[in-house]
Every structure is written in C-alpha cells, then in structure tokens.
Amino acid sequence: MSRIPQIAPESATGKAKDLLDAVKAKLGLVPNMTRALANSPAALEGYLGLSGALGKGTLSAKYREQISLTVGQANNCDYCLAAHSTIGKMVGLTPDQIRDSRQGMSVDPKTDALLGFARKVVDQRGRVSDADLDAVREVGFDDAAIAEAVANVALNIFTNYFNHVADTDIDFPRAEPLADSQETCSTSACHNQVA
Known part of the structure; x- marks a missing residue:
C-alpha cells in the first residue's frame, strides 16, 4: 500500500x-x-x-523510453519498469529491446552508446569522462541530444526516487524480472525482482 x-x-x-x-x-x-x-x-x-x-526535443520516444528503462533498472524501481515497459511497447519497442534497455545496452550501436552513456551518468552521478562524451558523439549524437539524455536521466531519477519514497501501488503490468538481476530494493514497489 x-x-x-x-x-x-x-x-x-x-x-x-x-x-x-x-x-x-x-x-x-x-x-x-x-x-x-x-x-x-x-x-x-x-x-x-x-x-x-x-x-x-530531438530524442525520439523510443530513445526516451529506453533511457527510462535503463535508469529504472539501475535504480531498481519496479513502478517505473512496469510503466516504461508498457509505454515502450506502445512506442514500438520489442520485448528484446525492452530487456536490453533495462540492461543499458542495445544491438544497435547508436542506441547502445546512448544507453551506456545514460547508465554512466547514473552510476557516476554525472561525472562522466571526456571519452564517455566522445563515445556518444562518435555515433552521431550532438550536444542537444546529450543535454536531453542527461535531462531524461534526471527526470527518471526523480520518478524512481519518488516511487521508492511513496511506495506507489503498481497499476501497470509488472515488468518481467531479469534472469541475471542481483539488484534488490527494500520497498514493496520493488518486489518483482524474483529469482
């Protein structure tokens, strides 16, 4: 509750x-x-x-949902994983793309670089290296896209943390647990990480 x-x-x-x-x-x-x-x-x-x-902005709905899934998984937010898995399907993401996005990766090199960058922003609290910026630029993202990627990460950190604090009742179909997920969370909003 x-x-x-x-x-x-x-x-x-x-x-x-x-x-x-x-x-x-x-x-x-x-x-x-x-x-x-x-x-x-x-x-x-x-x-x-x-x-x-x-x-x-310049990032497509698919990219925004993929960033949301990457950040939601990094922060173990089951509410956001449920919501963005559902919305991801609505914007055309396949089940494999949803799973890969949660892991911060993609078979598409451009998307992989973007999601890897987003995960580094989360993990390193924004203190990414010049090489991290170069990697995302080299696949074709400009500074506007980079700024939007950081803004999308921040927006999702806000919703992840809010849902942890609120222990929001999940009203979307629960996201499938990742088979290799070792991450845990202490609120009931995070309890779909079942082995």
Whole structure:
C-alpha cells in the first residue's frame, strides 16, 4: 500500500484537479504515480512540464523510453519498469529491446552508446569522462541530444526516487524480472525482482 496517498481525480480540487484532468485527457487514465504526485501540485506540474518539454526535443520516444528503462533498472524501481515497459511497447519497442534497455545496452550501436552513456551518468552521478562524451558523439549524437539524455536521466531519477519514497501501488503490468538481476530494493514497489 502506498505510503503517500494517491489522490483520486474526482476528489481533487484546484491546481491538482486541473493537472490530473490534463493527464487523463492526454493518457485516457491517471496513473497512480501522478495521483501521488498530486499531493504537491508544484511537484506534479514540474514533472509534467519537464516530461512534456523533453517530448518535443530531438530524442525520439523510443530513445526516451529506453533511457527510462535503463535508469529504472539501475535504480531498481519496479513502478517505473512496469510503466516504461508498457509505454515502450506502445512506442514500438520489442520485448528484446525492452530487456536490453533495462540492461543499458542495445544491438544497435547508436542506441547502445546512448544507453551506456545514460547508465554512466547514473552510476557516476554525472561525472562522466571526456571519452564517455566522445563515445556518444562518435555515433552521431550532438550536444542537444546529450543535454536531453542527461535531462531524461534526471527526470527518471526523480520518478524512481519518488516511487521508492511513496511506495506507489503498481497499476501497470509488472515488468518481467531479469534472469541475471542481483539488484534488490527494500520497498514493496520493488518486489518483482524474483529469482
């Protein structure tokens, strides 16, 4: 059970209601994470604003979902892995691409470089090397794409950490556990990592 209440759109008022109504109009539903974020309209608006802005950037929806899966796995966020596995399928990712993205890799060299870079940003807390930047540039990503990759990592760290704190009830089909995953998490939002 969620440790932060999930606000029902029909009982929300003011700015929270407006934001939840906008989410429903766009997605056709209101995910539990946004319901929990609605406790702070400022936090929900910040999340929606950055997510919306990045949706208009140079990185495709597939790349953004693959980064989300890489970061979600790095942070053991089962809520985000469930959500982004579902959304990933909606934007055209195959089950193999979803699995590989969670592992921070791809059979496509360009995608592999991007996901490897995203994972390094997470693991090294942004302190990547010149060689790390060169590797992502060499496959064709420009500085705008690099900036957006970092912004997507930050957005996903925010949602991963929020879901850990909130212990958000998962309302998407659970992501399949990775066979070789050794990572663990202490909240119930992370308990689908079963051997």
